[in-house]
Amino acid sequence: MKCKICDKEFEKLNGFGLHLKFSHNLTNKEYYDKYLRKPGEGICPVCGKETTFRANWLYLKFCSHKCATQNGSWDEQKFGMTKSDFYKNVYKTQKESILDKTSKTCLEKYGVEKFSQSDVYKNKYKNTIKLKYNVDHFSKTKEFKDKYKSAMLNNWGVEHYSKTNTFKEQVSKKNKEFDSKYKEEHGLTFHEKIGLDRKNEYLEKFKDTIKNFVMVENIENFNIFYCVCKKCSNKFSMTKRTIEKRLNNNISICPKCFPYKNLMEYELYTYITTLYNNYIVYHDRNKLNGKELDIYLPDLKLTFEFDGTYWHADPRFYKSDDFIEKKKMFAKAIWEYDKQKDLLCEQNNIRLYRITEYDWTNDNKNVKQFIKDIIYESSSNS
Incomplete structure (x- = not known):
């Protein structure tokens, strides 16, 4: 083929196409339209639309299968059947035969039925995409994501089909x-x-x-573990979350063997264990929808809250507009939170008693007697 622009001759269309691209900055179609296209060529005789320009440097006669069928271009005498019968019988059989042959070749050569499933293809694809887009798959490129997003928004009004x-x-x-x-x-x-x-x-x-630390006797609601300490034989119950915390910090699970960080609260807990032998839930978060009960006696429906002077903004020492820095709350908000817990306990038929840090420190004897009376009275009534 001879170039009509520079008179250079080429044996193959591929070489000529590359020449047009790099020497004249033209596509095959642009060159064909300008120098070789005949009048009326590439126009569908049925609807008047432009037909597809193929790689073999020819325009299709019709723009679509629909137009080709309407035009009646199928020669039934030549093929001895209608076009639909041809596709159903002959073409389908030929296609299946070709696919079978392709599958056998791929199995022999690559060990898979399709070339696209082979490692050769995958590596080649991966390297090409990586070289071109610096990612290992085209779907990870910004170009693909933008196109996909745009198409989804146009068609569905959302960014992803799953939405x-x-x-x-x-x-x-x-x-x-x-x-x-x-x-x-x-x-x-x-x-x-x-x-x-x-x-x-x-x-x-x-x-x-x-199992090396405690013996589990029972589990309630997949969360509360009723345990016996293997070291001190202390019976206690604890939430899974609290056990995990203790394990993560490499400390004993048993609250008797290892006191809680709040020493005074632990003293209160220890004292209650001397008065009451049944299960005591330490820091329960199940009964009140996530709100914590410091020391809960489930059999008696009784709970004791240890209120630190600072953390609970003891009204004897704080005003409502005082800001508790470590809790990032005003004293009034803390009191409201405590009232909500009181109300929740009442709704769940749980009797709540608050032991303040100040009273526990300064009036310990009377506070202990008060707790003792409550537990004994509750035990005798249960």
């Missing part, structure tokens, strides 16, 4: 169908069973973790 109502409905429908079938066979939905299995599996692992 569309259509997708959510499809997933919900599939999950319901699967769960209903699973429930018929197992009595539980798949998600319930998995959740239960995981919890049980985790609890068994957790029990193995703490």
Whole structure:
């Protein structure tokens, strides 16, 4: 082929195409349209739209399959059947035959049915993308993300298809169908069973973790562990979260063997253990929807709160507008929080008694007698 711009001759179209690109800054189509295209060529005779320019330097006769069918260009006498029959029978068979042949070749050569599944293809693709975009997959490029985002916003009004109502409905429908079938066979939905299995599996692992320190007698609601200390035989109950905290800090799980950081609160706890032999939950967060009960006696529905002078802004020493720096709260807000806890206890039929740091320090004897009377009275009534 001879270039009509510079008269240079080429044997192959590929070489000529590269020449046009680098020497004349033209695409194959631009050159063809300017120098070789005939009048009316590349225009669909049915709808008048421009047809596709192919790599073999020719325009298709029709712009689409629809136009080609409408035009009646299919020669039934030549092929002995309609176009649809040809595609159903002959073309499909030929295609399957070609695919089978391709699969066999790929299996022999690469050990997989498709070349795109082979390591050769994957490495080549990865290297090409990395060289071009500096990522290992095109979907990670900014160009792809921007296009995808734009398409989603135009089509669905959201940035990702998973956020569309259509997708959510499809997933919900599939999950319901699967769960209903699973429930018929197992009595539980798949998600319930998995959740239960995981919890049980985790609890068994957790029990193995703490078995050298305590003996677990019972577990309530997958969270409260009723334990006996192997060192001092102290019976106590503790939430999983508190146990994990102690393990992470390499300290004894037993609250008797290792006092809590608040020494005075621990003194109160120790004193209560001398009066009451049943389970005592230390820092319970289950009964009041996350609000903590310092020392809770579940069998008696009784709790003791240790109120530090600073942390609870003892009204005897603080005004309502005093700001408690470490809690980032005003005294009034702390009092309101404590009132909410009092109200929650009342709603849950839990009797709450507040022991202040000042009274515990300065009137210890009377406070202890007060606690003793409450516990004995509650025990005798239960």
